[in-house]
Amino acid sequence: MQKDSFSTLPTGRFAPSPTGRMHLGNVFGALLSWLSAKSKGGQWLLRIEDIDPQRSRREYAQLLMDDLQWLGLSWDGEPVYQSERGDIYEQYFQQLKAQGLTYPCYCTRADLLATQAPHESDGRVVYPGTCRPKTIGTIGTIDTIGTIKTIAPPAAQRLIVPDREIAFTDGHYGTQSINLASHVGDFIIRRKDGAWAYQMAVVIDDALMGVNEVVRGRDLLLSSPQQIYVGELLGFHAPAFIHFPLLVNEAGQRLSKRDRSLDMGELRQRHTPQEIIGMLAFHAGLLKEPQPVSPDELIKKFAWQQVPCEDITIRNLSI
Ligand code: GLU
Ligand code: ZN
Numbered sequence: 014m015q016k017d018s019f020s021t022l023p024t025g026r027f028a029p030s031p032t033g034r035m036h037l038g039n040v041f042g043a044l045l046s047w048l049s050a051k052s053k054g055g056q057w058l059l060r061i062e063d064i065d066p067q068r069s070r071r072e073y074a075q076l077l078m079d080d081l082q083w084l085g086l087s088w089d090g091e092p093v094y095q096s097e098r099g100d101i102y103e104q105y106f107q108q109l110k111a112q113g114l115t116y117p118c119y120c121t122r123a124d125l126l127a128t129q130a131p132h133e134s135d136g137r138v139v140y141p142g143t144c145r146p147k148t149i150g151t152i153g154t155i156d157t158i159g160t161i162k163t164i165a166p167p168a169a170q171r172l173i174v175p176d177r178e179i180a181f182t183d184g185h186y187g188t189q190s191i192n193l194a195s196h197v198g199d200f201i202i203r204r205k206d207g208a209w210a211y212q213m214a215v216v217i218d219d220a221l222m223g224v225n226e227v228v229r230g231r232d233l234l235l236s237s238p239q240q241i242y243v244g245e246l247l248g249f250h251a252p253a254f255i256h257f258p259l260l261v262n263e264a265g266q267r268l269s270k271r272d273r274s275l276d277m278g279e280l281r282q283r284h285t286p287q288e289i290i291g292m293l294a295f296h297a298g299l300l301k302e303p304q305p306v307s308p309d310e311l312i313k314k315f316a317w318q319q320v321p322c323e324d325i326t327i328r329n330l331s332i
Pocket of ligand 2: 119143
């Protein structure tokens with residue numbers, strides 16, 4: 014299905030959200046996507062995902078770039094900022110709207126939680142379709158509903174999803190298949206406050222930047238079919254997806270920004286860049302033991318087959 018993605022050199026990317034200082038988990042993602050692209054002679058692009066104006070800060074973007082350079086993970090070309098691309102997202106949103114596939118949703122978070130128990134164990138709620146127009150697929154119906162918006166409170170925009178399996182082959186976890194209607198429901202592509210949703214922006218940006226290899230944590234496995242679907246509607250070629258295991262603490266919880274001892278501000282005071290890269294390379298199965306190494310030295314050692322599929326426990330919060 015995605016054979017074409019491999020016939021050209023990979024163009025990978027790192028797409029962090031500048032909502033805090035980078036931490037060890039983010040560095041792991043940066044390193045793996047960098048190695049995956051570089052080991053095949055490809056390019057590695059940087060996209061600053063600052064679409065959420067409330068949570069993103071320019072200072073964090075600056076620190077992030079400084080941290081990447083300090084680690085020896087350099088990117089190709091100029092960084093792309095999502096906050097500057099609103100007009101582009103609007104244009105593609107209009108295409109979806111013209112296909113009769115979007116509708117305004119007035120539900121509050123409380124409404125959604127009240128109507129349904131969160132899905133499985135991860136707290137997600139499958140949207141029950143409360144605001145979905147009764148007749149879908151005709152522009153007239155959507156427009157009629159759209160005009161109500163002027164007298165109604167601000168609405169989010171949702172994308173109608175099909176009741177069919179969307180399958181893809183993950184480069185690390187193998188075949189994945191999911192029915193968006195039963196597992197996700199119609200999802201938000203523009204928030205109530207006007208901010209563009211990640212699921213919309215990421216697809217447009219990956220396509221327009223020429224990204225053909227998306228490497229990211231396995232927590233985003235479920236996002237891939239949503240993104241494949243958006244891409245199909247907009248006529249884009251799907252990138253190859255490669256997900257990697259998460260770094261977790263001893264309680265099995267994903268390392269997060271809350272673990273202050275693992276943010277780059279702290280790590281840079283206690284370690285050299287080579288020590289941090291060496292420790293991560295060891296956990297990625299690329300070294301037999303943690304030892305200082307530069308990203309460049311790992312290029313020839315890198316192979317996805319060596320990277321585990323199970324989550325990786327970081328025992329000692331100080332490395
Ligand atoms: N900004 C997203 C994140 O930080 C990017 C996810 C992706 O790589 O698609 O999780
Ligand atoms: Zn709704």
